[in-house]
Amino acid sequence: MKAVIFDMDGVIVDSEAFHIKIKMQTLQEYGIEAQAKDCVPYAGRSSKAFFTDFVKKSKKNIAIEEIVARKHTLTTEYIQSGKEIKPVAGAIELIKELYAHKIPLALASSSVRTNIETFLKKFGVYECFSVVLSGAELPESKPNPAIYLQAAEKLGFKPEDCAVIEDAHAGVVAAKRAGNYCIAFNNPFYENCMADLSAADMMVDSLLELSAEQIKQL
Structure with a gap:
């Protein structure tokens, strides 16, 4: 090669564990319940792909750009919190x-x-x-x-x-x-x-x- x-x-x-934790937290903020096992199949895919599917299944009127931005904000806060990664x-x-x-x-x-x-x-x-x-x-x-x-x-x-x-x-x-x-x-x-x-x-x-x-x- x-x-x-x-x-x-x-x-x-x-980072996989904390990404799943943050995805679940984001979904819960928007009233969508999810378990860790529901998030695993989306490993390696973008947040947009992940939230598009979950919002569609929930049938809620949520802007994908908004929920993706919220996830990124929570991720940034986690990284800046000083927690060891x-x-x-x-x-x-x-x-x-x-x-x-x-x-x-x-x-x-x-x-x-x-x-x-x-x-x-x-x-x-x-x-x-x-x-x-x-x-x-x-x-x-x-x-x-x-x-x-x-x-x-x-x-x-x-x-x-x-x-x-x-x-x-x-x-x-x-x-x-x-x-x-x-x-x-x-x-x-x-x-x-x-x-x-x-x-x-x-x-x-x-x-x-x-x-x-x-x-x-x-």
């Missing part, structure tokens, strides 16, 4: 190793750009990425392949020359539809949810299993 494209939530940032084990080390080996890196996340930049800067890897894309700025989120096609184009490589690291079903599907080589991180957060990562070309239980040399030889 000539380049690597990272997802963020669940791959770089150990950790990187996924091995993620930062892998990013820095790939960067040291001069392997071009892109970030392709469904999160809003402000959150992406906040986390990458917090963990000291923002400068490692030559391309940073937010799916929230695209018409459709994963599993639509647009974000991965755009990432490869901006990196200057064919999709098949780029390895994508993903942890969610929607992300794996998006990567394969784009023509990327996909490495699936079997995130323990989804252990009881049976996330379907079977479409990936390779699966690891920890990012500590990966190295720059190994990825170059794929």
